Amino acid sequence: MKADPDYQWVEDKIRLNEVSFSEHIVRELLGRRVSLPGIISVLTSGAVIEVHTNPRRKPFHVAVGHECGKPLHVVFSGSGESRLAVLIAYEPTLPQWMDPRTRSKERDGQMQRNEGRCFFCGGVVEPIVVGNFDYRLDGQLHVLKDVPAGLCLQCGEKYISVETARKIDELIATQQPDEQETVSVLRFPLS
Numbered sequence: 001m002k003a004d005p006d007y008q009w010v011e012d013k014i015r016l017n018e019v020s021f022s023e024h025i026v027r028e029l030l031g032r033r034v035s036l037p038g039i040i041s042v043l044t045s046g047a048v049i050e051v052h053t054n055p056r057r058k059p060f061h062v063a064v065g066h067e068c069g070k071p072l073h074v075v076f077s078g079s080g081e082s083r084l085a086v087l088i089a090y091e092p093t094l095p096q097w098m099d100p101r102t103r104s105k106e107r108d109g110q111m112q113r114n115e116g117r118c119f120f121c122g123g124v125v126e127p128i129v130v131g132n133f134d135y136r137l138d139g140q141l142h143v144l145k146d147v148p149a150g151l152c153l154q155c156g157e158k159y160i161s162v163e164t165a166r167k168i169d170e171l172i173a174t175q176q177p178d179e180q181e182t183v184s185v186l187r188f189p190l191s
């Protein structure tokens with residue numbers, strides 16, 4: 001946000017390392033869908049295209065920039081007096097965005113009538129079947145396959161219905177695993 005004095009604080013926070021990343025960002029980084037340099041570049045040299053206010057929480061800001069030639073949106077909150085909170089990052093695409101700076105209005109109106117919205121980013125949530133749904137029970141990692149869910153087309157957050165949650169509970173309580181997989185474990189180095 002080089003040219004915008006209103007957002008000088010964002011660069012200051014990055015320089016001072018007063019930045020927190022949401023779990024969503026951590027997942028996107030681990031999944032290699034975004035990179036840390038990409039996020040930082042949007043926050044330092046991108047442009048804010050939307051500010052969303054809500055009486056119950058701090059405003060959040062949508063910034064646009066580029067990562068390796070692809071458009072990238074980074075949603076953040078915070079202020080000069082608090083930390084910079086980096087909330088979500090995604091590539092703006094149809095049906096949500098006509099181009100990186102323009103929301104697709106027609107589709108927007110249609111969605112508001114028919115479908116749910118993402119709690120985090122306000123994106124359209126559409127029904128899909130999730131190939132792998134990870135969860136932990138008593139410290140052990142389990143994977144559920146082929147779970148019906150809602151997927152936010154914008155930020156990738158997943159939602160499940162109450163019925164699906166009940167079925168998952170039943171499955172866990174009554175069924176033996178269908179198969180076993182090994183998982184890779186990386187331990188964060190202690191300093």
Ligand SMILES: [Zn+2]
Binds near residue numbers: 118123154155
């Ligand atoms: Zn979302």
